[in-house]
Amino acid sequence: MTTPDARDGLGPQAGTSRRRHVRVEGLRHQAWRARISDLLEVMAVASLVFVLATYLRDGGGQDLVSGTWPTALISAGRVTGLVAVNLILIQMLLAARVPWVDRVYGTDRALKAHRILGRVTVPLVLVHMETLVLGYAARDHRNVVVGLVIEPFIMLRDVPDMLTAFAATALLVVIAVTSVRAAMRTIGYERWHVVHLTAYAAVTLAIPHQLSIGSDLARSPLVHAYWLALYLGVAAAIVWWRALVPAYRSVRHQLRVEAVVDEGAGTWSIWVRGRDLARLDARAGQFFNWRFNAPGLRAFAHPWSLSIMPSDRHLRLTVRDLGDHSRALARLRPGTRVLIEGPYGAFTTARRTHRKVLLIAAGIGITPIRSLAEELARDPAVKPGDITIAYRADAEDQLTLRAELEQLTQPGSHALHLLTGPPTPGSWLPGGLPGRTDAERLGHLVPNPRQHEVYVCGPRIWMDLVHSSLRAAGVPRGHIHDERFSW
Amino acid sequence: MRVVTAIGTTAAAGVVLLASWQAGRTGSSTAGGVHIVASPGGSPAASGRSSGRTSATRGATTATTRTVTGALVQTPYGNVQVRVTVHGNRITNIVAVHLTDSSNTSVQISAGAEPTLRSEALSAQSAHIDLVSGATYTSEGYKTSLQAALDAAHL
Numbered sequence A: 001m002t003t004p005d006a007r008d009g010l011g012p013q014a015g016t017s018r019r020r021h022v023r024v025e026g027l028r029h030q031a032w033r034a035r036i037s038d039l040l041e042v043m044a045v046a047s048l049v050f051v052l053a054t055y056l057r058d059g060g061g062q063d064l065v066s067g068t069w070p071t072a073l074i075s076a077g078r079v080t081g082l083v084a085v086n087l088i089l090i091q092m093l094l095a096a097r098v099p100w101v102d103r104v105y106g107t108d109r110a111l112k113a114h115r116i117l118g119r120v121t122v123p124l125v126l127v128h129m130e131t132l133v134l135g136y137a138a139r140d141h142r143n144v145v146v147g148l149v150i151e152p153f154i155m156l157r158d159v160p161d162m163l164t165a166f167a168a169t170a171l172l173v174v175i176a177v178t179s180v181r182a183a184m185r186t187i188g189y190e191r192w193h194v195v196h197l198t199a200y201a202a203v204t205l206a207i208p209h210q211l212s213i214g215s216d217l218a219r220s221p222l223v224h225a226y227w228l229a230l231y232l233g234v235a236a237a238i239v240w241w242r243a244l245v246p247a248y249r250s251v252r253h254q255l256r257v258e259a260v261v262d263e264g265a266g267t268w269s270i271w272v273r274g275r276d277l278a279r280l281d282a283r284a285g286q287f288f289n290w291r292f293n294a295p296g297l298r299a300f301a302h303p304w305s306l307s308i309m310p311s312d313r314h315l316r317l318t319v320r321d322l323g324d325h326s327r328a329l330a331r332l333r334p335g336t337r338v339l340i341e342g343p344y345g346a347f348t349t350a351r352r353t354h355r356k357v358l359l360i361a362a363g364i365g366i367t368p369i370r371s372l373a374e375e376l377a378r379d380p381a382v383k384p385g386d387i388t389i390a391y392r393a394d395a396e397d398q399l400t401l402r403a404e405l406e407q408l409t410q411p412g413s414h415a416l417h418l419l420t421g422p423p424t425p426g427s428w429l430p431g432g433l434p435g436r437t438d439a440e441r442l443g444h445l446v447p448n449p450r451q452h453e454v455y456v457c458g459p460r461i462w463m464d465l466v467h468s469s470l471r472a473a474g475v476p477r478g479h480i481h482d483e484r485f486s487w
Numbered sequence B: 001m002r003v004v005t006a007i008g009t010t011a012a013a014g015v016v017l018l019a020s021w022q023a024g025r026t027g028s029s030t031a032g033g034v035h036i037v038a039s040p041g042g043s044p045a046a047s048g049r050s051s052g053r054t055s056a057t058r059g060a061t062t063a064t065t066r067t068v069t070g071a072l073v074q075t076p077y078g079n080v081q082v083r084v085t086v087h088g089n090r091i092t093n094i095v096a097v098h099l100t101d102s103s104n105t106s107v108q109i110s111a112g113a114e115p116t117l118r119s120e121a122l123s124a125q126s127a128h129i130d131l132v133s134g135a136t137y138t139s140e141g142y143k144t145s146l147q148a149a150l151d152a153a154h155l
Helices: A004-008 A012-057 A060-066 A070-092 A099-104 A107-139 A143-159 A162-178 A181-213 A215-219 A221-255 A324-329 A363-378 A403-406 A436-443 A460-472 B004-024 B104-122 B135-152
Strands: A257-263 A268-274 A285-293 A302-305 A315-322 A340-345 A356-362 A387-393 A416-420 A452-457 A480-483 B034-037 B045-050 B065-069 B071-076 B078-087 B090-097
Touching: A012 A060, A012 A070, A012 A221, A012 B004, A060 B004, A070 A107, A070 A221, A099 B104, A107 A143, A107 A162, A143 A162, A162 A340, A181 A221, A221 A302, A221 A340, A257 B135, A268 A324, A285 A315, A302 A315, A302 A363, A315 A324, A315 B004, A340 B135, A356 A363, A356 A460, A363 A387, A363 A403, A363 A452, A387 A403, A403 A416, A416 B090, A436 A460, A452 A460, A460 A480, B045 B135, B065 B090, B071 B104, B071 B135, B078 B104, B078 B135, B090 B104, B104 B135
Parallel strands: A356 A387, A356 A452, A387 A416, A452 A480
Antiparallel strands: A257 A268, A268 A315, A285 A302, A285 A340, B034 B071, B065 B078, B071 B078, B078 B090
16 A cells, blocks of 8 residues: 555656546536436437327327227327326336446445336336227226226237237236335345346246237337337347357356455455456456355345455455345355356445545445545555545444455554444434534534545435435535445 | 426427327328238239129129239238129128238137128128227238228229
């Protein structure tokens, strides 16, 4: 590690130009993100507009507003189906770990958008199904109740590819139900993940009925080609970024467990050794999905952040005992093969435009913060006092990686605030600090927070409290970066 | 999304959707993909072939029976064509000359839909009938061909 004195030896001018470099690079990165996010969002909107336009051009809108009851219902069924498929494919792209999406929004944000979209797409699919069932029932002059019960069976008999379509809908409903937070917690990550993977089957099962009876698709070769291209594009992105690239990297870099170190407080650091790791282009603050080739572990990949700055030979993750899976990691033997997916995440110093950095962590959220602190402390542009770390835990013995943090912030260099104490309602800080609000208390810890680039990592609700106190202290939204861990 | 991009995208999307809506209004009489390709007898939409006697005088009350073959309508799943028997101002019978036949499924679907379409049209005494579940193209083709036949029969 470079000492602060050695960095001072670079002279004030070198320091100033490098600091300007931080700002220029940060702004350039921001501009790039703005451009790419605009491009991606315009593409998403354009795909929806295209689908809606072809539907309207075929008189779908007319049918909807001025058709007879059955015609209007069937028309509503058509448009909800078209929009639902388009949105589901966007949803799949959001979860496909496409590097652009990952670097612009961060995997956590992309997956949040995926989640929110899911609240739209699954109901849309149900509306699609029900309006068509009702529309056909009305056409056949059945009343609503009888129609709802009987029409699906008539459709199964008379309409092609209805069995697969109904199966796809049922799968989507199961996926949606198991993805409600409470249900996810009950069944656990592994089972949730297995259920979620059936989404690929659901989307595939829905294709036959779209091609055989989806009149909007068959009507024009252009729409047909668009639909095909969309499916193929999404499938290619998933196969490439979720399967081929991770497989290649796992083989190429030959990763193996080197050591498992007990860090106390029910946490373990796993050192992973590999070759040419610089080629991974991993940065401090990012995470991988790790899969260990050991009994009981090889079936699932789990997301854990890097807890040191990655080097050409080593990666390290630090894991808290959150269940059977994390506990099994403690028994990993050196030499165990490690398969990786990643690096993922936009929680990096690339987004920084301020010289001063405030790093706030709670609990095991310290892991990406620890690696960011290391990268920053090694950065010659960073002057002593530029880094402030605020580390929150329920008790002193829960402060994982404390010694490493103290070394990074040895006296005379940077600031480390260890904030321990039982949780206080409505506050992210422990009790007993001066100040009436969290924003005031923060001001006592960190003079002038608004001049800092802020990185936050911890439990979701805690981060929300941090976020609002930072905003109250005058930190602009664009300078607050967080990593939302919860899957 | 940046504000300028958002405004631009919204405006463009609005224009495209409005234009499509407008196109849908004017072109909604025939659905896309369903085209009249041939009308036997050479008249633009349908041919009227009189069988039986035609009334000699205008306004005569004698009812005549005519058979009119509708337009041959092309759909992505095969051609559809109907023949209508008209007695006076009443449609007395409709026979499907051609139904979609691109695959066994198409044949099944249209064979299943045809009786419904026929009875709907006979009771409605017009081509203004609803589409049959899962047989959108057969229905559209059927309606188009029937309308052409009715136009030719001046009904």
